[in-house]
Amino acid sequence: MPVSADNFKKALQLWVSGVAIVTTQSEKHGVRGMTVTAFSSVSAQPPQILVCINQSADTGENIDVSGAFAVNVLNAGQQADSNNFSGGSSQEERFANTVWEIGKFGTPMLSDSIMSLECKVVEKVAAGTHWIIIGEVMEAISRTGEPLLYYRGAYRQLDADV
Numbered sequence: 001m002p003v004s005a006d007n008f009k010k011a012l013q014l015w016v017s018g019v020a021i022v023t024t025q026s027e028k029h030g031v032r033g034m035t036v037t038a039f040s041s042v043s044a045q046p047p048q049i050l051v052c053i054n055q056s057a058d059t060g061e062n063i064d065v066s067g068a069f070a071v072n073v074l075n076a077g078q079q080a081d082s083n084n085f086s087g088g089s090s091q092e093e094r095f096a097n098t099v100w101e102i103g104k105f106g107t108p109m110l111s112d113s114i115m116s117l118e119c120k121v122v123e124k125v126a127a128g129t130h131w132i133i134i135g136e137v138m139e140a141i142s143r144t145g146e147p148l149l150y151y152r153g154a155y156r157q158l159d160a161d162v
Contacts (some may be wrong), residue, residue, distance in 0.1 A: 002150050016151045019074045021085045022051050022059060023100070023108040031095050031108050032061040035085040037150055038130075039071055047137040049117060051132050052130045058091070060131055064115065067134060070103060072113035075145035076157045082148060116143040132153040 003011075023033040038052035051071060053060040063069045074082055082162050089097070095108065103109040109116040119135025126132075150154040 013152045016149055016156070017091065018050075019078075019082050019148045019150050019155070020122055021072045021074065021081065021113070022053065022060045022063075022069055023072060023110070024059060024066050024069040025102070025106060025108055026062050028065050028090070029058070029062045032059040032091050033085050033094055034087075035082050036071075039073075042134060047140075048122060048134055049119060049137060050051060050064070050134045051133055052127070055126070056129075060133070063121060063133060064124075066107075068105060068107050068142075069119055069133070070109050071115075071119065071135075072108040072110035073110060073115040073116045074110075074148040075143075076132055076148050077115045077145075078110075078112060078148055079155050082155070103141075109141065112143075114139040114143050114147060116141045118142075 017037040020036050020039045021033050022036050037053055038067040040050055042050050063076050085094050099111040100108045101111055103118040105118045107118050117137050118139035119137050122136050123134040124131050127157045146158050
């Protein structure tokens with residue numbers, strides 16, 4: 001029998017993760033985006049990443065329609081953007097309250113993030129309550145700054161003295 005959801009969540013709070021916003025756009029639904037911490041590289045050749053998105057999220061539905069998405073890794077000063085894209089705000093408000101532009105392949109890219117990866121969907125796998133979406137990286141933009149981190153239910157930043 002697997003561990004309880006509460007025990008699982010408590011254990012995972014001990015994993016430090018970066019914070020990213022996944023964005024997508026389609027003619028049918030317009031721009032969509034959400035905050036995620038489940039993001040990882042998969043392969044360097046071909047360049048692939050994965051994100052995990054709750055099956056009920058409208059951002060995931062829009063990725064299905066468009067076949068493309070971007071992962072925007074947030075900088076230490078983007079806590080407000082993370083909170084904005086975490087829910088409670090409409091999709092229109094999320095994008096109205098952050099600086100973004102359309103990437104080379106048509107996905108919204110957050111201009112202030114430290115990294116943006118524009119991807120086309122390669123595979124989508126159901127896993128529990130989530131979709132694991134694997135994307136091939138078509139464009140990678142690196143910017144300066146320190147990452148926004150998440151640990152034990154709170155935002156963290158790298159220690160500048162280390």
